[in-house]
Amino acid sequence: MIKEAPIRENYEIDRIRGEFPILRREVKGKPLIYFDNAATTQKPQQVIDALTGYYTGYNANIHRGIHTLAEEATAAFEHTRDAVQAFIGAASREEIIFTKGTTEGINLVAYTWGRQNIKAGDEIIISAMEHHSNIVPWQVLCEEKGAALKVIPINEKGELLFEEYLKLLGPRTKMVSVVHVSNALGTINPVREIIDAAHKAGAVTLIDGAQSAAHLDINVRDLDCDFFAFSAHKLYGPTGTGVLYGKKELLDSMPVFQGGGEMIKEVSFEKTTYNQLPYKYEAGTPNIADTIAFKAALDFIKQVGKEQIRKHEETLLAYATAQLQEIKGLRIIGEARKKTSLISFVIDKTHPQDLGILLDNRGIAVRTGHHCTQPLMDIFGIPGTTRASFAAYNTRAEIDELAAGLQKAIKLLS
Amino acid sequence: MAGHKTIEEIEEEIVEEFSLFDSWDEKYEYIIDLGKKLPDLEDRYKLDENKVKGCQSTVWLTAEYRDGLVYFKADSNSVIVKGLISMLIRALSGHEPDEILGARLGFLERIGMMTHLAQTRSNGLLAMVRQMKNFSLAYKIKKHEYGRDEGKSN
Missing domain, CATH: 3.90.1150.10 (Aspartate Aminotransferase, domain 1)
Structure with a gap:
């Protein structure tokens, strides 16, 4: 025994x-x-209470309303953004984009940054232990652009072969997108070293934090990652909401993802100017209730x-x-x-x-x-x-x- | 196979047998036992084209048509699934295509299998039933096209 x-x-x-x-x-x-x-x-009960609290107390569409409910809902929604900023140590609240979850975050980067920056002959590096969500968006992009997907191999214990990774890096490497913690193996990858090496090679980095955010201390400034994506529902929060963190200068320079409400500044049939960060990437009415309740989950983690x-x-x-x-x-x-x-x-x-x-x-x-x-x-x-x-x-x-x-x-x- | 019994009669038998069990532990023990007893499918049948889609485990299913009756053989790398297949084969194998096509297989519900298995797994079970019916439909059409005598020699 x-x-x-x-x-x-x-x-x-x-x-x-x-x-x-x-x-x-x-x-x-x-x-x-x-x-x-x-x-x-x-x-936890406080997340469930936050959901029902919103629907029973102050359900309203956010940001544009002049009435009390809209103001309360907007404030609660934006409080979550502040809480997330603190949770991952981001430099500013504008770097916190709300998404449906990790998958959408990765897709957002592949569709916007990827389409702007990836050209024929370029290389994108992922690892052998990626979730399909961090494989398929890059495959689609590579097919479209004639770029190549390179895969960091692993050993029999399920650890990345760092030396092999360094060999894959080169002048053609434009993006390194790796999982922080493997969902199938539990392996914690040395993402800080991976990011450093990628930056030395001039590549941009994305960390799939779906499995790490609930378990490890995350500080995106210490990691120096360019993008970090995770989901609320894997850290005691509701489904259907998540976060894409991106460095401000990158988010500013990228084209928009989806067009619609919220993400615009002015629209005419001739030209549309886009809203500032983070709203530029939050087209349409967001998942207000779940995002508000997400803060209760972060509070729970903080309390324990x-x-x-x-x-x-x-x-x-x-x-x-x-x-x-x-x-x-x-x-x-x-x-x-x-x-x-x-x-x-x-x-x-x-x-x-x-x-x-x-x-x-x-x-x-x-x-x-x-x-x-x-x-x-x-x-x-x-x-x-x-x-x-x-x-x-x-x-x-x-x-x-x-x-x-x-x-x-x-x-x-x- | 129980050639003289109808599918419904066989279903009734299975329901009665299951009514003797007090717990799901016993039911699973029985199903696993059935799975272990069902003969392995020869390797030559374990082809991609014989795989049943929609199952989390791998299921191979093949059929043959003799003397106007359809006979099934199947295998799976999951012994519980194999046990479930064994029950389906017991109910459906050795019957005419029309009877198989018309079988409602209410016994799966009555022994609690459909509600007990998670949705994805009961979908797999239904995929197997669908495949067995597809075979029967193919034989029925063949019989219709070539006449009774041709059908016997498949």
Whole structure:
């Protein structure tokens, strides 16, 4: 048996769990154990309250209204922008563009900056562990422009080969777009070093922060990344809203993404002048409710303490890794030295889908499949994995249940 | 195969068998057991063209037409899916195309399978049923075009 890690002091797990009403429900007659946090996290009561608070108290379209509701809604919406600016250490609030989520952020850059700057023969570098969202927009761009997509290889532990990356960099490299934390492996990539090297080669950088924003301290000025994209729903916030950070000078110089309301200054049939940042990239009525509630999620993280959450998750990861390694025939996919709280694994002679179904029958939610990283799964020679990912409200007792559930499933399936 | 029983009668049998189980643990144990017992499909059938689309796991399905009846063989790399296929084969294999095409397969709902499986997985189950019906439709058209005797020799 595994030695019990010391229970962390100052981490009020019961109080934290109490803030997530969904954790009180049952699935298949058992208490829900939610280990699919890398897909989306559950929402604390204050986020749910913020959503209903907006709709019941001050629902209005923002920015142009003269009436009280519109002013209140605009203020709340813009407060989220300030909170995001502080959350990622951006230099100014104009650098915070609200999007639907990470995918839209990456697409925005590929369609605007990409179409302006990428020419035939240019090269774009991504890594072997990218989510499809950070592959396809660049592929589309490369096809259109006759540019080439280069891929940083990885080792068997699931770590990027930095030396190989340096070899890929050259005068033709125009963009380096890499994932901060792999959604399938948990690997934390050395993005700061990646960005430095890219800048020395004269390339622009984008960091896919979908999996890192909830777990790591993000400071875009320290990282010196040119773009950073992430989603609210993976950090206890609502779905359908996210952020693209971009350096002001870049955002200013790029063409517009979508045309419509909000993003314009003046429109005539002859010519339209565009609004200033950040509104230039926020065409149409934005996702007001979810963006307002996003701030409540950031407040939640602040109240618990990001450092506290990270330490709690590290404890869970170490505990789960030890527990799962005890299981005969189980192989962890992704054993990087630096990982976030996520374990992907395969078990001899069992299909991930079967494990997923049998765990679900015990109320345990995990993800099975290729995690939208098919090229990565090909490298490991597997069709997919079972993935358990942990968040602020998970416990070691839940991990014990996972381990027991896996043992039972293996017994049934073999 | 149970040549003399109708598809509906076989469905009824399956529903009765499932009514003996108290829990989903037992149901899954039974389905997994069925999956293990279903013979593996020979490698020569494991072709891309025999793959059923819409499943998270890989499913191969093939059919043959003998003496006016359709026979199915299938396999999957997921043993639970294989168990579900085994039930479908038990219900549908060895029947005339028309009976298969008209089968409503209400047993899947009645044993709770459709509500218990996540949406994506029950879609996969429906994809299998659709593929089995497609085979039956193809044989029916063939029989209609070439006459009864031709149909026997496929």
